[in-house]
Amino acid sequence: MTRSGDDLSQGMSALVTGGSRGLGLLIAGQLAGRGCEVTILARDAEELGRAMGWTHRRTGRTVRAVVCDVRDEGAVTAAVDEAAATHGGLDVVIANAGVIQVAPAETAGSRAFHDAMATIFDGTLYTCLAALPHLRRSPHGGRLGLIGSVGALVSPPHLVPYSCAKAAVRALGEGLQAEFGGQAEEEYAWFSTLSGTPVLSMDAERAAEKVVQAVERRRTRAVLTPAARLASLAHGVAPTATTRATGLAARTLPHPPADDQPHPLRQGHALGSPRTPWRRALNKAGRALNDRAAHRYNQRTPGPPTSA
Numbered sequence: 001m002t003r004s005g006d007d008l009s010q011g012m013s014a015l016v017t018g019g020s021r022g023l024g025l026l027i028a029g030q031l032a033g034r035g036c037e038v039t040i041l042a043r044d045a046e047e048l049g050r051a052m053g054w055t056h057r058r059t060g061r062t063v064r065a066v067v068c069d070v071r072d073e074g075a076v077t078a079a080v081d082e083a084a085a086t087h088g089g090l091d092v093v094i095a096n097a098g099v100i101q102v103a104p105a106e107t108a109g110s111r112a113f114h115d116a117m118a119t120i121f122d123g124t125l126y127t128c129l130a131a132l133p134h135l136r137r138s139p140h141g142g143r144l145g146l147i148g149s150v151g152a153l154v155s156p157p158h159l160v161p162y163s164c165a166k167a168a169v170r171a172l173g174e175g176l177q178a179e180f181g182g183q184a185e186e187e188y189a190w191f192s193t194l195s196g197t198p199v200l201s202m203d204a205e206r207a208a209e210k211v212v213q214a215v216e217r218r219r220t221r222a223v224l225t226p227a228a229r230l231a232s233l234a235h236g237v238a239p240t241a242t243t244r245a246t247g248l249a250a251r252t253l254p255h256p257p258a259d260d261q262p263h264p265l266r267q268g269h270a271l272g273s274p275r276t277p278w279r280r281a282l283n284k285a286g287r288a289l290n291d292r293a294a295h296r297y298n299q300r301t302p303g304p305p306t307s308a
Helices: 022-033 045-059 073-087 105-136 160-180 204-216 226-237 239-250 277-296
Strands: 013-017 037-042 064-067 092-095 142-147 186-192 221-223
Touching (some): 013 022, 013 073, 022 037, 022 045, 037 045, 045 064, 105 160, 142 160
Parallel strands (some): 013 037, 013 092, 037 064, 092 142, 142 186, 186 221
C-alpha cells in the first residue's frame, strides 16, 4: 500500500472500543501491524485475553487489553485516560463497540431500543468526549473514527433499534466534523459500513483495512460497499420509494408472535432451526459461513480463534 506523510506509523498510540472480536479485533490488528501501540476495550476479560493472543499471532505485537463497559461513562473516561497515560498520549481512537438485535420492533420491545442506544450511541459519545482532549494534544494530529452503518440511512426491517442508534452516531459524526473540520490536528472520520450487519456484508478483513486506511488518509466519510452507496443514493433521491421497498422486504421476514408480548432476544448461535424447509436451507448455509468467521475473529467462546 502506498504510504503518505499522514500514514499511521511506529510509536503512534491507538485505542479501539469493542476491540476483542469481529471488526474491532481486525481493526486493532491492522493498527498494530502498522506499528501503533494499541489498547483494546471490551466487557469480557476472557475474550480480551483471546484477542491479545490472536493479535500477537497475527502481527507479532502485543496489545493492551482493558475490561470496560462502554455504557458506563466513568469507566470509559478512566480507560481512555489510562491508555493515554500509559502511551504518553493518544493519536487514534476508533469507537467501534456495538450490538445488533434482529427481531420485529414490537417483539423486541422498548428494552432493545434502550440497549442499542446505550451500547452504540452512548458508548460512542462517551468515547468521543473522553478522547477529544487527548487527540487535540497529539503531535501527529488526532484522528477519531466512528463506525456507522447504512442502517443509519435506510432502516432495514427487523433491525430498527440498531438503525435508530446508528442514525444517532451518524448525526454525532457529522456534527463533530462540522465543528472541527479543516483543522489538521482535529480531523474526524465517520464511517458508513455494512460490515456489522447480518443482511449484506463485505469481507471483514477488507472492511477493517479500509477503515484504517480512511483514518490514515483523514477521510471525512468512507462508504465501504456498493450496496451502501446505492442505498445512500436511493434514499437521497427517492426516500418514499426506498421506504416502500424496505416494507416489501419486511414481508419476507418472519412475523412477530401472536401473543403481542415482547420476547427476550437471544444470541444467534443459541437459536434452533427454522421450520420452513427453504429457510432451514438458508439458515444452514448462512450458519456455516458465520460460524467460520465467528471462530476466526473471536466471536465464539469454544477455543481460541485461529489466525487466517
